[in-house]
Amino acid sequence: MANRESxxxxxxxxxxxDTATTIASEYxxxxxxxxxxxxxxxxxxxxxxxxxVFDVFGGNGNVGEDGPFILVDPASGEVFEMDERLFKNKDx
Numbered sequence: 001m002a003n004r005e006s007x008x009x010x011x012x013x014x015x016x017x018d019t020a021t022t023i024a025s026e027y028x029x030x031x032x033x034x035x036x037x038x039x040x041x042x043x044x045x046x047x048x049x050x051x052x053v054f055d056v057f058g059g060n061g062n063v064g065e066d067g068p069f070i071l072v073d074p075a076s077g078e079v080f081e082m083d084e085r086l087f088k089n090k091d092x
Contacts, residue, residue, distance in 0.1 A: 012048065012075055017041055020052040020072040027079045033067045034058030047074050 015023070017038065024036045033056045042050035052074060056067030071080040 014047045014074040015052070015072065015077055017052065019077075020074065021054070023072050023077055023079060024052070024054040024070045027070055027081075028054075028056050028067070031081075036070060039069070042074055050074070051080075 020041075021036065021038065028034070028036050035057050036054040037057065038052065039055045040050070040053040042052065051071040054070040054072070056070055058067070069082040071082060072078075073080075
C-alpha cells in the first residue's frame with residue numbers, strides 16, 4: 001500500500017491559468033507588447049504534455065500586426081517565444 005505522504009510529494013503542481021497569464025503578461029510587457037490572450041490551454045489530464053499558448057497584441061511591430069506567440073510551460077513556468085511567421089504558408 002502506498003504511503004499518502006510520498007504519493008502527494010511525487011504529484012506535480014502545475015500552474016493555473018491565472019498564474020500562466022500573469023507570467024505571459026509580464027513577459028510581453030518586458031518585450032514591449034501591450035496585451036496577451038489565451039489561445040490554447042492544456043487539458044488537466046495532459047497538462048504535462050502541452051503548453052499554455054498566448055497570442056500577443058500591440059507593441060513594437062507595424063500597426064495592426066500581431067506579435068509572437070508566447071508559450072508557458074505549466075510545470076516549470078518557463079517562457080518560450082515563437083514567431084507566428086513559422087506557421088504561415090510561404091506560397092501565399
